[in-house]
Amino acid sequence: MCTAANTSVYGDITKVDTTGASEKTARQDKLTVEGVAASHKMMSMDLGRVNNYKTLIKKVACANQIDPAIIGAIISRESRGGNALKSGWGDNGNAFGLMQVDKNWHNVVGEWNSEAHLQQGTEILINMIKEIANKFPSWTKEQQLKGGISAYNAGTKNVQTYDRMDIGTTGDDYANDVTARAQWLKQNGY
Numbered sequence: 399m400c401t402a403a404n405t406s407v408y409g410d411i412t413k414v415d416t417t418g419a420s421e422k423t424a425r426q427d428k429l430t431v432e433g434v435a436a437s438h439k440m441m442s443m444d445l446g447r448v449n450n451y452k453t454l455i456k457k458v459a460c461a462n463q464i465d466p467a468i469i470g471a472i473i474s475r476e477s478r479g480g481n482a483l484k485s486g487w488g489d490n491g492n493a494f495g496l497m498q499v500d501k502n503w504h505n506v507v508g509e510w511n512s513e514a515h516l517q518q519g520t521e522i523l524i525n526m527i528k529e530i531a532n533k534f535p536s537w538t539k540e541q542q543l544k545g546g547i548s549a550y551n552a553g554t555k556n557v558q559t560y561d562r563m564d565i566g567t568t569g570d571d572y573a574n575d576v577t578a579r580a581q582w583l584k585q586n587g588y
Contacts, residue, residue, distance in 0.1 A: 407463040408527050408546070409539035411580045416544075418578040420571035437578030440474065445586065447479025451496065451511065452588075458516040462524060467588040468543075469520055471579035472497055472550065475572070486510025495519065522550065529554045548573035 418434035427443070429436045441448075448455075448470045455473070459466035476498035477483050486495055486509065493500050495510040497519030504522065508514025527546030531537070533554060534545060541560055548563040549556065551572040557563045564571050580588075 406465055408465075408524070409541075409543035411465050411468055411540075411543065411577060412584055414540045414544045414577045414581075416577040416581070417571070417574045419575040420569045423569040423571055423575055434578045434581075437575050438582045440575075441471065441579040441582045442586075444474040444479040444481070445583075447481055448473050448583075450479070451516070454513050454516055455588075458513060458520050461517070462520050464520060464524060465580065465584075465588075467580040467583035468523070468547070468576070469497075469516065470583045470588055471576045472519070472523065472547075474579050475576050480511060483510060497522075523547070526550045526554060530557055533557070534560075544573045544577055547576050 416434060419432055419436040419440065421432045424432040424436035427440055429439055431439065451473065455469045456466045459469055473479055473496045477488055477496050480496055482488055487493065488498055489500070492502060494506040495515040497516065499506050499515070499519055499522065504518070506515070507518050523546060526549035527543055530545035530549055531542040534542060537545065537560065545557045545560070545563055548567055552567045556566045564573050567573065569575065
């Protein structure tokens with residue numbers, strides 16, 4: 399059985415600082431709040447849909463030694479738990495599945511909601527974390543984790559400094575929003 403102790407080799411998401419969702423991201427849901435509160439609200443709205451994949455999320459997370467809350471948070475941010483997809487596709491037909499793997503950069507695998515898809519998305523995320531760790535070896539594991547989450551959205555070249563890593567990501571808040579959503583998931587069964 400997989401335990402929390404062996405799913406955190408890339409850092410502890412609960413120790414990552416975050417400003418949460420930008421006003422732009424919060425407006426997508428017509429929220430009157432922004433920041434961490436908005437991220438928590440959006441994650442809570444997506445929880446039922448994300449929980450449909452909880453068993454697969456935990457299986458893939460365990461196999462890859464990464465916190466399942468991070469995968470769940472990415473699924474919430476990228477596809478709203480699948481709710482924002484049309485026949486498994488989003489981003490005007492350029493991104494596939496719950497984790498929105500970009501067909502222009504990757505050969506998509508599996509069904510949009512399959513273990514194979516979650517495995518591919520998680521491998522991409524882990525590769526981004528490792529690339530950020532190589533790029534910024536003096537950063538803490540938690541900083542590298544957050545940088546990898548940002549790079550999952552906009553690539554490693556976009557991450558130039560810790561404080562401004564989200565500039566150029568979707569909504570200019572990707573890592574901060576995903577981090578806040580993951581922290582909420584950690585408090586709610588992940």
